[in-house]
Amino acid sequence: MADLVRIVVDAMGGDNAPVEPIKGAVDAVKERKDIKVILVGVEDIIKKELAKYPDYPKEQIEILNATEIIETAEPPVFAVRKKKDSSIVKGLNLVRHQEADAFVSSGSTGAVLVGGQILVGRSKGVERPPLAPLIPTAKGVSLLIDCGANVDARPSHLVQFAKMGSIYMEHIVGVKNPRVAIVNNGAEEEKGNALVKETFPLLKACEDINFIGSIEARDIPAGYADVIVCEAFVGNVILKLYEGVGSTLVSKIKAGMMTNLKTKIGALLVKPALKETLKTFDASEHGGAPLLGLKGLVVKTHGSAVAVEIKNAIFQCVQFKQNGINEKIAERIQKAKTDEAKQGE
Amino acid sequence: MADLVRIVVDAMGGDNAPVEPIKGAVDAVKERKDIKVILVGVEDIIKKELAKYPDYPKEQIEILNATEIIETAEPPVFAVRKKKDSSIVKGLNLVRHQEADAFVSSGSTGAVLVGGQILVGRSKGVERPPLAPLIPTAKGVSLLIDCGANVDARPSHLVQFAKMGSIYMEHIVGVKNPRVAIVNNGAEEEKGNALVKETFPLLKACEDINFIGSIEARDIPAGYADVIVCEAFVGNVILKLYEGVGSTLVSKIKAGMMTNLKTKIGALLVKPALKETLKTFDASEHGGAPLLGLKGLVVKTHGSAVAVEIKNAIFQCVQFKQNGINEKIAERIQKAKTDEAKQGE
Numbered sequence: 001m002a003d004l005v006r007i008v009v010d011a012m013g014g015d016n017a018p019v020e021p022i023k024g025a026v027d028a029v030k031e032r033k034d035i036k037v038i039l040v041g042v043e044d045i046i047k048k049e050l051a052k053y054p055d056y057p058k059e060q061i062e063i064l065n066a067t068e069i070i071e072t073a074e075p076p077v078f079a080v081r082k083k084k085d086s087s088i089v090k091g092l093n094l095v096r097h098q099e100a101d102a103f104v105s106s107g108s109t110g111a112v113l114v115g116g117q118i119l120v121g122r123s124k125g126v127e128r129p130p131l132a133p134l135i136p137t138a139k140g141v142s143l144l145i146d147c148g149a150n151v152d153a154r155p156s157h158l159v160q161f162a163k164m165g166s167i168y169m170e171h172i173v174g175v176k177n178p179r180v181a182i183v184n185n186g187a188e189e190e191k192g193n194a195l196v197k198e199t200f201p202l203l204k205a206c207e208d209i210n211f212i213g214s215i216e217a218r219d220i221p222a223g224y225a226d227v228i229v230c231e232a233f234v235g236n237v238i239l240k241l242y243e244g245v246g247s248t249l250v251s252k253i254k255a256g257m258m259t260n261l262k263t264k265i266g267a268l269l270v271k272p273a274l275k276e277t278l279k280t281f282d283a284s285e286h287g288g289a290p291l292l293g294l295k296g297l298v299v300k301t302h303g304s305a306v307a308v309e310i311k312n313a314i315f316q317c318v319q320f321k322q323n324g325i326n327e328k329i330a331e332r333i334q335k336a337k338t339d340e341a342k343q344g345e
Numbered sequence: 346m347a348d349l350v351r352i353v354v355d356a357m358g359g360d361n362a363p364v365e366p367i368k369g370a371v372d373a374v375k376e377r378k379d380i381k382v383i384l385v386g387v388e389d390i391i392k393k394e395l396a397k398y399p400d401y402p403k404e405q406i407e408i409l410n411a412t413e414i415i416e417t418a419e420p421p422v423f424a425v426r427k428k429k430d431s432s433i434v435k436g437l438n439l440v441r442h443q444e445a446d447a448f449v450s451s452g453s454t455g456a457v458l459v460g461g462q463i464l465v466g467r468s469k470g471v472e473r474p475p476l477a478p479l480i481p482t483a484k485g486v487s488l489l490i491d492c493g494a495n496v497d498a499r500p501s502h503l504v505q506f507a508k509m510g511s512i513y514m515e516h517i518v519g520v521k522n523p524r525v526a527i528v529n530n531g532a533e534e535e536k537g538n539a540l541v542k543e544t545f546p547l548l549k550a551c552e553d554i555n556f557i558g559s560i561e562a563r564d565i566p567a568g569y570a571d572v573i574v575c576e577a578f579v580g581n582v583i584l585k586l587y588e589g590v591g592s593t594l595v596s597k598i599k600a601g602m603m604t605n606l607k608t609k610i611g612a613l614l615v616k617p618a619l620k621e622t623l624k625t626f627d628a629s630e631h632g633g634a635p636l637l638g639l640k641g642l643v644v645k646t647h648g649s650a651v652a653v654e655i656k657n658a659i660f661q662c663v664q665f666k667q668n669g670i671n672e673k674i675a676e677r678i679q680k681a682k683t684d685e686a687k688q689g690e
Contacts, residue, residue, distance in 0.1 A: 185581035217585035221593035236530035240562035248566035256622035269611025277601035
């Protein structure tokens with residue numbers, strides 16, 4: 001059983017806990033033999049919920065009792081330090097002590113980010129671990145890196161994000177030679193804030209990424225680049241505005257279709273196709289966002305994630321582990337450090 | 346004729362020049378007696394184009410010859426300095442010398458921003474002039490301030506943006522006591538990058554604005570605030586992503602409706618309503634963006650603006666002038682400076 005991938009799932013995290021995370025775990029072990037899921041949370045609640053599923057390989061699911069829950073509104077640093085018996089802290093500690101390979105949670109983004117960094121720890125040489133969600137585009141998906149806690153990042157951080165993002169897109173999403181671009185306020189050479197102007201030549205000098213230059217926000221949804229590099233404040237704005245514009249536009253369209261009998265009949269006919277289209281363009285539909293550059297894997301799923309997303313995040317962890325993504329990242333970061341040191345000599 | 350508002354229109358700027366700017370000017374003078382439009386650009390071209398409209402009050406349109414054109418791709422600072430006989434430089438100089446009240450252009454955003462600042466000049470006490478487009482929301486429009494050239498702004502700049510934006514929304518758009526919010530990566534107190542953390546308490550202390558706190562990008566399209574304050578890099582990302590997500594989503598929806606005969610029939614029935622809906626949610630439909638805090642008014646219209654948008658921008662200038670917005674801004678900024686000085690005593 002050496003190849004068994006062990007994934008901790010936060011049974012208490014997110015709007016639909018415990019029902020959906022637990023259903024996701026059950027569905028996952030029903031589909032794959034090579035995983036073990038450890039459900040972390042209040043034992044009684046988990047047991048009661050699991051009892052609803054008589055028919056699953058019981059040896060593939062374990063329970064780890066955690067009596068506390070970190071709420072979304074709690075200040076993350078304080079919560080992680082104080083609630084030692086919370087599902088997030090106990091789950092991350094399993095990864096820290098290598099008793100699990102990955103941790104999946106739909107709970108407090110702040111607590112997962114802070115906890116991932118403090119408890120699991122950064123891979124050697126990684127300066128800041130970025131949170132990197134996949135966002136939908138006209139052509140498929142792009143990786144938006146960073147949407148995490150590292151606001152006011154430095155150029156060297158962004159260079160590492162570009163490298164880590166490239167590895168992820170190539171080996172997990174399967175994009176050969178992924179195009180890397182930095183978010184900018186224009187395509188012209190003189191554009192950019194201080195951070196972008198300083199980072200641009202550093203990215204241009206990287207031989208291990210396919211850097212294509214600046215990307216304006218307008219071109220992100222069109223899919224002009226595979227890895228979209230930015231610091232976390234801008235990344236957050238992009239991710240949240242994707243959701244905001246999408247949902248406002250969709251409700252406007254729906255309302256527009258209800259104006260008279262003719263449009264109502266039309267709406268009935270286009271509804272299924274429309275629903276399908278909108279699903280492919282929903283930022284929350286594209287699995288969990290990995291927190292890259294840590295010693296283990298931490299995946300943040302959307303707060304409103306349902307069973308299928310949890311299951312997909314679990315499978316994503318398996319792929320991550322089996323492809324040795326962490327080893328590849330560590331190797332690439334180390335090589336960059338060595339090259340830099342050589343050039344400095 | 347003391348109340349005549351004199352507006353310079355760049356006849357050479359934008360994708361649809363000279364046809365659309367000139368048509369916009371003609372339509373404007375046909376509708377209002379209290380304006381004079383000065384068309385600036387290559388005289389022969391303007392004359393030839395104007396000849397197509399035999400029937401308009403000729404005394405309300407003048408031509409100012411300008412032999413050069415600043416292209417969108419030219420580095421703005423260099424272009425403004427070098428092309429003294431361009432439509433942008435000559436038009437802005439009319440405003441500088443108070444021979445015109447306002448300048449409207451669909452040309453190079455960079456050149457208009459740089460030229461506005463250098464040639465027209467800032468109002469006394471204004472640290473940076475912000476470019477402030479109106480963006481569509483579920484409830485109407487919000488003012489996004491700043492989308493201009495001031496990347497890496499300082500907290501004091503953002504405070505001035507909030508004040509100027511409030512005056513504009515109240516007196517031009519007609520929103521009583523407009524809600525002001527700062528773009529942030531979360532609603533919690535501890536969120537924000539260095540700039541936002543430093544600006545937040547300053548905005549909170551302003552007694553002359555209705556500051557409601559942080560706004561996450563997700564809530565911008567929903568219309569949670571009337572004045573959206575941010576520095577220009579983030580403002581540019583928001584404005585461009587609005588366009589990008591909107592247009593990608595719309596083409597996906599259109600394609601989705603063409604999948605089979607049933608959806609095609611449905612599409613025919615909903616098309617007019619859909620078109621109307623999308624029009625109200627098009628960032629480019631909401632007139633020109635003013636460059637606030639200058640000694641005169643400078644309005645940047647979308648590069649693809651057509652006659653009706655130029656006409657609306659001209660009327661916007663009239664309203665701006667007649668409502669004494671510049672005087673109101675100067676007064677408010679001066680008052681803040683005086684109050685500060687008093688507190689410092």
